[in-house]
Amino acid sequence: MGKITFVQACLIGMFYWLRGCRFGYTMPTGPVGLFSPLPAALWVGIVLGNIPEAMIVGAGLQLMYLGLLAPGGAMPSDPTLAALISCTVAIVSHISTGAALALAVPVGLLGVQIPNIEYILNGFMAHKTDNDIDKGKYGRTYIDSVLYPTLYKIVLYAVPVALVLYFGASQVGPLIKMIPSQITNGLNVVGQMLPAVGFAIIVQQIGRKSLLPYFLAGFFLQQYSHISTIAIALAGLFLAYLHITFTSSKNKENSSVKEG
Amino acid sequence: MADVKDKKEEKEILTKKDITKSWFLWWLLAETNHSFERMEGVSFSLALQPALKKLYKKPAELKAALKRHTQFFNTSANWGAVIPGIALAMEKEKALGNEIPDEAIVGTKTGLMGPIAGIGDTIDWGMWLPIILSLFIPMAKQGNGWAGVLPFIIFLVITMAESYFLFHLGYKSGTASVNKMLSGGAIHQFITGASVLGLFMMGGLASSYVNVSTPLKITAGAKVLSIQHGILDAIAPGILPLLVVTGVYFYLQKVDHNYTRAMLLIIAIAVILGAFGILK
Amino acid sequence: MANYDNIKLIRVDERLIHGQVVTQWLNKSEANKIIIVDQFLSTNDFLSNVYVMAAPAGTDVLVLNPEDFMKKINNNELNAGKYLILFKLIDNLKKCFDLGFSPSEIQIGNVGSSDDRKVVYQSVSLSETEAKDLLELQNKNIKVYFQQVPGEKPVDLNEIIKKHFSNLN
Numbered sequence: 001m002g003k004i005t006f007v008q009a010c011l012i013g014m015f016y017w018l019r020g021c022r023f024g025y026t027m028p029t030g031p032v033g034l035f036s037p038l039p040a041a042l043w044v045g046i047v048l049g050n051i052p053e054a055m056i057v058g059a060g061l062q063l064m065y066l067g068l069l070a071p072g073g074a075m076p077s078d079p080t081l082a083a084l085i086s087c088t089v090a091i092v093s094h095i096s097t098g099a100a101l102a103l104a105v106p107v108g109l110l111g112v113q114i115p116n117i118e119y120i121l122n123g124f125m126a127h128k129t130d131n132d133i134d135k136g137k138y139g140r141t142y143i144d145s146v147l148y149p150t151l152y153k154i155v156l157y158a159v160p161v162a163l164v165l166y167f168g169a170s171q172v173g174p175l176i177k178m179i180p181s182q183i184t185n186g187l188n189v190v191g192q193m194l195p196a197v198g199f200a201i202i203v204q205q206i207g208r209k210s211l212l213p214y215f216l217a218g219f220f221l222q223q224y225s226h227i228s229t230i231a232i233a234l235a236g237l238f239l240a241y242l243h244i245t246f247t248s249s250k251n252k253e254n255s256s257v258k259e260g
Numbered sequence: 261m262a263d264v265k266d267k268k269e270e271k272e273i274l275t276k277k278d279i280t281k282s283w284f285l286w287w288l289l290a291e292t293n294h295s296f297e298r299m300e301g302v303s304f305s306l307a308l309q310p311a312l313k314k315l316y317k318k319p320a321e322l323k324a325a326l327k328r329h330t331q332f333f334n335t336s337a338n339w340g341a342v343i344p345g346i347a348l349a350m351e352k353e354k355a356l357g358n359e360i361p362d363e364a365i366v367g368t369k370t371g372l373m374g375p376i377a378g379i380g381d382t383i384d385w386g387m388w389l390p391i392i393l394s395l396f397i398p399m400a401k402q403g404n405g406w407a408g409v410l411p412f413i414i415f416l417v418i419t420m421a422e423s424y425f426l427f428h429l430g431y432k433s434g435t436a437s438v439n440k441m442l443s444g445g446a447i448h449q450f451i452t453g454a455s456v457l458g459l460f461m462m463g464g465l466a467s468s469y470v471n472v473s474t475p476l477k478i479t480a481g482a483k484v485l486s487i488q489h490g491i492l493d494a495i496a497p498g499i500l501p502l503l504v505v506t507g508v509y510f511y512l513q514k515v516d517h518n519y520t521r522a523m524l525l526i527i528a529i530a531v532i533l534g535a536f537g538i539l540k
Numbered sequence: 541m542a543n544y545d546n547i548k549l550i551r552v553d554e555r556l557i558h559g560q561v562v563t564q565w566l567n568k569s570e571a572n573k574i575i576i577v578d579q580f581l582s583t584n585d586f587l588s589n590v591y592v593m594a595a596p597a598g599t600d601v602l603v604l605n606p607e608d609f610m611k612k613i614n615n616n617e618l619n620a621g622k623y624l625i626l627f628k629l630i631d632n633l634k635k636c637f638d639l640g641f642s643p644s645e646i647q648i649g650n651v652g653s654s655d656d657r658k659v660v661y662q663s664v665s666l667s668e669t670e671a672k673d674l675l676e677l678q679n680k681n682i683k684v685y686f687q688q689v690p691g692e693k694p695v696d697l698n699e700i701i702k703k704h705f706s707n708l709n
Contacts, residue, residue: 022291024416034412038393038400042408052403059400059407063469066390066462068519076519076691098530105523122295126302126330133326136319138309141326145293145302186534192471193504193530197523199466200508205386206455206462207563214456216502218463223498229395229464236460240453248449296662297653332652336559367580370554370652371587375594378559386560435586442593452597517564517691 002092004048004169006162011047012084013162015040019080020118020157021150037061040083044091054087057100061086063195064101065108067202078111081161088165093173096184098191103172118156122149214239274311274352274431279345282311283427286344287420290337299334304344311348315355325351328362335373336380341423342437343372345430368435376438379447387454388418394465401469470501475540500539542613544643550625552633553649557591557601557626561649561689566596568690571624575602577609577636578628606635613641630670637677645683647694648674660704661686661695671705 019035041058045051065079082104090100125144132140179187203215217239218232286307290300305326312329316322335343347369354360392411400407429437441447474492478485485491492499508522516522533539549569553561556576566572574595581588582605592601600621604612612618627633629651633641650663657665664686666674674684674697684697701708 022294024288033415036412038396038408039412040408041400042405045405045408051405055400055403055405055407059397059469062393062400063397063465064523066393067386102527102531105520105527109520119295122293123297125293126295126298129302129305130327130330133305133323133330136323138313138322138326141302141306141309145306146289149293182535182537183531185537185540186531189472189530189534189539190527193526194523196466196470196501196504197508197519197526199462199470199505200512200522201519202386202390202462203459203505203509204512205560206458207567208452208455211452211455211459214459215463215466218460218465219467219498219502220463220496222464222467223496229398229461229468232461232464233391233395233457236457236464239460240456243456244449244453247452296659297665332654334555334652367584368587371581371584372590374553374555374558375590377555378557378562378594381559438586438590442590445593445597448597513567517689519691 002048002094002170002173004088004092004165006166008047009162009166009169010158012044012088012165013158013160015043016080016084016161017154017158020115020153035080037065037079037083040080041087044084044087048088048091050091053091057087057090057097058083060097060101060191060195061104062198064104064198066195066198067205068198075112075115077105077108078114079108081111082108084161085165088169089172092169093171093176095172095176096187096191098187098189098194099176099184100191101194102187102190114156114160118149118153121152125149211243273356274314274348276428278311278314279348279428279431280424282307282344282348283341283424285310286337286341286427287423298330298332300337301333302330304333304347305329307344308348308351312351315351321355324362328366329369331366333369333373334377336377336384338384338419338423339380339426340373340376341427342430342441343369343376345427345432346372346434346437347430349431349434372438375442379441379451382451383454384419384422387451387458388415390458391454391461394461397465397469466501466505467498470504472500472504472539474500474538476538542640542642543616543618544613546618546621546623547625547643548622549647550627550643550645551647551649552627552630552651554628554652555650556628557594558650562624563596564690565649566599566624569622569624571622572598573600573602573621574624574626575604575609575618576626576628577604577606578632579605579635581628582608606632606639610636610639610641630666630673634673634676637673637680637682642680643682645685646677648684648686649688658704660700661688663688666700666704668705668708671701671708675701675708 015035037058038055041054041061042051045054048054061079061083065077065082068075068077068079085107086100086104089095089103090097095103125148128144129141132138132144203212218236221227221235222232286303289303289306291303293302294300308329309326312322312325316325329347347365350360350365350368354365392414396407396411429440433440473488476487478487508526511522511525512519530539548571549565551565555561557574576591581591581603588603591603595601633646648664651657651665653659653665656667657670659665678684678697685694686697686700687694
């Protein structure tokens with residue numbers, strides 16, 4: 001049974017803290033940017049010395065959470081936490097990919113609660129910043145709204161993850177061994193089917209029902225020909241161009257009717 | 261009326277470097293101290309602060325300007341970078357003595373939040389991301405660590421370029437920049453084309469990565485017919501994976517929009533069908 | 541008697557046309573036209589145009605002030621489509637209500653915070669005046685509920701009042 005050292009648990013916890021800092025807009029919450037499942041998996045793989053296994057779980061997770069936008073700001077699940085915990089447990093406890101993906105779902109749900117606490121604290125700092133402006137202490141606004149949050153995020157994000165992984169990651173293994181083999185087969189199927197949720201979500205996000213046949217086209221093209229992703233991308237580009245050309249005569253600008 | 265001397269002064273008040281500095285602060289800090297009350301608001305002010313300090317020399321005016329920009333603000337910050345650019349352009353006009361009421365600046369800023377976010381979210385997260393990712397998922401499936409880094413570097417470069425360009429555009433052209441972005445329907449056409457590409461690639465990816473099949477066989481005397489190979493594959497390859505994806509899609513459309521419940525349902529179905537050997 | 545059949549959803553959303561959110565509600569309500577009712581916007585060409593251009597392709601957008609909107613309602617002029625009615629804030633909604641607006645339900649989706657408002661729902665802040673206005677609507681049999689996106693559970697006005705404005709109960 002694998003082990004995880006305290007240092008390793010802390011390193012993984014720090015990754016979650018960095019993600020909580022949200023520096024640079026392209027690296028924020030959710031399945032996007034530098035703290036997505038894939039980079040999280042890579043980090044876990046580096047820290048624990050097993051990149052390939054981490055990446056395989058990471059790929060499944062990235063697919064599962066593919067379309068997870070936060071329309072209007074409310075994330076239903078936290079892919080970064082899910083990835084950090086699932087990949088670690090997969091490597092340390094030697095659980096299957098399917099089990100790791102299944103584990104991700106409740107973990108992702110829990111992860112949504114932590115930012116809520118953070119946001120309330122940030123609300124206090126916002127008022128303090130307004131006070132700084134009133135008192136003419138402009139430089140202090142950066143300390144109150146950037147430095148302090150960065151510091152208290154260590155407590156909110158890094159510490160829980162480090163503790164949970166240090167004390168819990170290797171405990172999962174013996175538990176899994178107790179599961180009957182049929183359920184284990186079931187978990188393998190889970191590993192294959194959960195990514196389907198991600199695809200369904202992204203198709204829904206892209207939204208346009210009239211364009212759905214293109215999904216089927218790509219699907220069956222790959223089924224019959226097994227061509228590479230690049231080839232599919234090129235074919236897709238060509239189709240997109242054709243589509244725009246053929247529909248542009250039908251497309252009119254939205255009618256602007258303003259009265260009153 | 262501005263004469264040549266005034267124009268020269270206008271040009272010097274905020275240099276390109278000043279604008280870039282504000283852009284960088286906006287890119288860096290936009291989401292860092294998100295709160296329910298203000299969201300990206302405080303960071304908006306922090307980003308504009310160095311430039312506003314140059315524009316408003318009187319403390320009362322500076323404080324007023326800084327505080328009107330800590331108020332609630334939320335948008336998709338890459339494409340939304342055009343908004344702080346526009347706000348800065350309007351503040352500059354105001355500081356130079358042109359009649360611009362506070363409400364006009366705040367009203368324009370908050371009025372643009374929604375529409376720009378719609379465009380930004382759709383293009384950045386709904387288009388670039390899935391397309392770039394699907395190019396690198398095969399690598400990840402093979403255990404290659406580069407897939408954890410490359411797609412996101414590419415994504416970072418694209419979005420930083422969008423953000424930089426739009427921030428400067430907002431400052432240079434003011435409110436006219438929005439017309440440049442939206443008029444003619446070109447952007448909607450772009451989104452349509454991107455949607456076609458995205459859906460097509462997602463279809464291809466789904467085909468590679470959802471691998472469910474059934475090990476069930478029908479035995480009739482000495483003959484054994486595999487349902488998967490004999491029946492399903494004969495109709496069309498990949499029927500079962502396709503059924504799973506469309507099943508979840510219709511569940512989300514018609515029954516319940518809750519993603520987590522959909523995932524839990526899939527886990528339950530998969531475990532049961534797998535345990536009974538109906539699927540593998 | 542004004543006919544509200546073609547109005548599929550009435551929503552208060554400060555961001556009005558905000559990409560994914562509006563797309564989801566258009567899908568859920570099956571509306572294909574949008575009417576924005578707002579006094580300030582009806583006089584601001586620039587912003588009105590922005591909303592028209594930013595709406596999902598193929599969706600017509602009308603920007604009206606409360607009086608003209610109520611004229612259309614009372615003359616039953618809304619029959620060429622299925623409508624999503626958007627209000628930025630509660631003030632214009634109350635204005636229409638005072639002019640006779642009486643749909644069966646109103647959805648409050650998104651109102652930003654300000655000095656005199658407090659956060660009552662994850663995406664909605666209300667001032668006491670606004671809460672009172674909503675109660676007035678409810679007393680005239682208009683169901684008022686809070687919901688951000690279709691995937692979330694709607695919250696009834698009474699719950700919000702009990703928790704945050706108990707003095708108004």
